[in-house]
Amino acid sequence: xxxxxLRTPFRSTATPRNPASLGDPTQYSAQNTDVVQxxxxxxxxxxxxxxxxxxxxxxxxxxxxxNSSLQDPIYGIAGEQHGTEVLPKVSVSYHVxxxxxx
Numbered sequence: 340x341x342x343x344x345l346r347t348p349f350r351s352t353a354t355p356r357n358p359a360s361l362g363d364p365t366q367y368s369a370q371n372t373d374v375v376q377x378x379x380x381x382x383x384x385x386x387x388x389x390x391x392x393x394x395x396x397x398x399x400x401x402x403x404x405x406n407s408s409l410q411d412p413i414y415g416i417a418g419e420q421h422g423t424e425v426l427p428k429v430s431v432s433y434h435v436x437x438x439x440x441x
Contacts, residue, residue, distance in 0.1 A: 373412055380405040386428065393435075399428035 386399030406421040
């Protein structure tokens, strides 16, 4: 609940030539809403490397899940989206010298 000291009355942008439509939220220059937005993201990742003589082989994987939602009970707006993304990684390195990798 919004405290009374922070509430702003509705002010219409309507004119005699453009009357306000009470169902159209764009007709108000200031309005109170109770919008709730949530975003959650989870990730799991790991990698492994294997050295053989002057070569290093590396592989890895990252899995990412996200979920976003929005609700505005005043105007009846609600939506949710979610997704999963998997990102693989593969690399091969050759060590020319002890301090130089190519």
